Amino acid sequence: MRRIAALPLIALALIGAKADDGTATAAKLRDAALEKNVAWELVESLTTEVGPRLAGTPKEAQARAWGAAKLKALGFQNVRIETYDMPTWVRxxxxxxxxxxxxxxxxxxxxxxxxxxxxxxIEAEIVHFANVEALEAAPAGSLTGKIAFVTHAMARTQDGSSYGYFGVVRRSAPSIAATKGAVATLIRSMGTDMHRNPHTGGTNWAAGQTPIPAGALSLPDSDQLERLLKRGKPVRLKLVMTPRFIGNQQSGNVVGEIVGREAPDEVVIIGGHLDSWDLGTGAIDDGAGIAITTAAAKVIMDGKQRPRRTIRVVMWGAEEVGLLGAAAYAKANSGDKIVAAAESDFGAGKVWKFGYRVAEGAKPLMATIAKVLAPLGISHDTANTNRGGPDVQPLATLGVPTLAPEQDGSDYFDLHHTPDDTLDKIDPKALDQNVATYVAMTWLVANSDVQLGPVAAGPAR
Amino acid sequence: MRRIAALPLIALALIGAKADDGTATAAKLRDAALEKNVAWELVESLTTEVGPRLAGTPKEAQARAWGAAKLKALGFQNVRIETYDMPTWVRxxxxxxxxxxxxxxxxxxxxxxxxxxxxxxIEAEIVHFANVEALEAAPAGSLTGKIAFVTHAMARTQDGSSYGYFGVVRRSAPSIAATKGAVATLIRSMGTDMHRNPHTGGTNWAAGQTPIPAGALSLPDSDQLERLLKRGKPVRLKLVMTPRFIGNQQSGNVVGEIVGREAPDEVVIIGGHLDSWDLGTGAIDDGAGIAITTAAAKVIMDGKQRPRRTIRVVMWGAEEVGLLGAAAYAKANSGDKIVAAAESDFGAGKVWKFGYRVAEGAKPLMATIAKVLAPLGISHDTANTNRGGPDVQPLATLGVPTLAPEQDGSDYFDLHHTPDDTLDKIDPKALDQNVATYVAMTWLVANSDVQLGPVAAGPAR
Ligand SMILES: [Zn+2]
Ligand SMILES: [Zn+2]
Ligand SMILES: [Zn+2]
Ligand SMILES: [Zn+2]
Known part of the structure; x- marks a missing residue:
């Protein structure tokens, strides 16, 4: 019985063996990436020469020019900037x-x-809410003339899940507080560090709602306010906050390709987002993702063989302000045969797990990729539910398969959206491990004839 | 021969045995401090309720009122504020x-x-100097219309010696640059952290010299400027910096005592400084020192026996701006019989070494103290050259013996003089170890009849 049961496994092993040529090349390319790649040069250049690059501003336009110039200089084909207009907000x-x-x-x-x-x-008294549920429970009108102060219990996690769960405070509390009459909202920063650098990030308003001032306090300042409130007397604040909406401005996505040798119309997309918040220089968010994916494609380009399929590097614009570049990209390119898409947008920490969302028939290819990634210390997440980074969501919603090297984000929210997001926070060795991961994964998918889709189309998660 | 040589050691041991009563009480008080003291409450109160307290400003006056009220509430005797006037600078x-x-x-x-x-x-080009020597070597007039940008190689050290050595950049570079025509000076912060919180601290001008704008960049920003300079083109900056001198203002030292039972006119001084820079809430610099020394005296006050000598807690004012409170204190109190003085002003890290500067005859008492401190993980620095904290320097210069529990300052310059100097940076357990150290040391000296002086008077080090 045991012998017979083992037969299918042997058959699978033979299928694996059939893919050995691709695997050997992938391993070679992976190791070449660990030896030498241009990721550090790229992120050093972007964060130093361009620096902060808020979506819709001239600094983001400068970043696009930078991106197109770098792609051309590195030898990419079909380098282009795909523009769109977007409503723009400045600090x-x-x-x-x-x-x-x-x-x-x-x-x-x-x-x-x-x-x-x-x-x-403005000058007003603050009213503390320990979470969004408590804020929602406040009676209508109870915040009239007050500043809502909303805290939360976000914790350090490897996979960033605490941000998704508690992030509702940043995304929704200001809008809820406004409906109850608040003159402003302050939240405890969505962050895990104890430095006095508050974390920015987008907040959302209901349709037709007039935005009220909405800010984040650093964690030490949020704790200080809570300590002052514990004294039992009313706490009044003065708040000056004068951001502006400056109307529609141009933004864009930057694209470059390695055209495939056999199936040039089948496209494997890898990329990151080019815009950053304005407080830091956007090193881990997301200069690293731009650098990792561009450098990975360059390592493949410099290999002995061009891949079967086209590899397309996309540097999305306007991610931070609502995935505007990604939405424009998906709309403009929905006619393409996109085999799979992957975005690196969770810092520069080492990849620790390989996930994806593909058709059943592509699982052996995924297992092959996992095997080539294993020597990098990467485990295999077989759940087949990982929809990847933010800018591939509009594609995933259309049914595009996603590939998702998962980075260790244990310290990501120490830096995320703060002035501290600067080059020095990137460990070059971890950056190279990311490049090696993208090299092996991208090569194996781009050089394969396995179809990764179809996967279910569906609403955004 | 060996037996005979050993005799004096036995004699010393007997002398040690004679002091056993004091030692046992000191050990009991030390352990009581580890159980329960008010240091955390004090530093929490000062940093929360007063917060930043720049010398000469109303916030420093608020801190004096806070100090006097706390000393009275804790049961100290002869609580008083000794005022003086001082030239005041505000950001x-x-x-x-x-x-x-x-x-x-x-x-x-x-x-x-x-x-x-x-x-x-102003707008001007920057000129980089890797250290003060390079700046000094610049020809006269060579910086006319330029901004001097001076870096250095300060490193993380346990004893803070790197700050003393490289601190010349902050203290002197702006003055030197001004003599060569510079319109402003920017230095790499005297710090060891990679956060975008620059480190302030006093700089000095030659007599009669007109101050030029002098600022510090955070380490990531200083590195960024160096990277931009490496591009080989001139780098121009815009600099806005509008601090003001607001003339003479009142400052003061706050004092409280436990009057000695046998020799009330012999005074053992312990304390910290009450003022802070304005960027943080002065938790590690020097709320901690205030809390440690006040709490230590309180533990002794609550013990079974009043000490032979008077213990005097001094909360010096205006330390950060040039030891003005300490100078006023030494001048006003030079007639006192000050047995010894100790200041805690190097953060809240654990004490790791016990040093001092005393007369030869007091060495056995120092050895006794070291023995009682050893269970706290504290070693004995027998060099007998440690002049203690900054505010006891004017006393040391007059020949007052100094006691110096040395704290681990490995991360002190991550926080020193930055917005990040906040309560959350203090480890309550390390704070208590400091209190226990001061309790044992202060008790043994205050309850002894050994004279710690005379030591040589002499110029400031
Ligand atoms: Zn991002
Ligand atoms: Zn982001
Ligand atoms: Zn100090
Ligand atoms: Zn200081």
């Missing part, structure tokens, strides 16, 4: 101050799409 | 921006006593 002054006997400044930053105070600021 | 706007194709903001803060730019700022 102004921002200052918060405790009034009265415990007067002191607080470190604050506006959330993306925040409304503005008058230039002279 | 204004501060902003730095790279101009031209690599335009981006830089994180900057003014050094204490910095001059000001016009409100609209």
């Amino acid at each position: 102004g002054e921002e200052e918060a101050w405790v009034l009265g006997e415990h007067s002191q400044p607080l470190a604050v930053t506006a959330l993306g799409r925040s409304g503005a105070t008058p230039a002279a600021g | 204004g706007e501060e902003e730095a921006w790279v101009l031209g194709e690599h335009s981006q903001p830089l994180a900057v803060t003014a050094l204490g006593r910095s001059g000001a730019t016009p409100a609209a700022g």
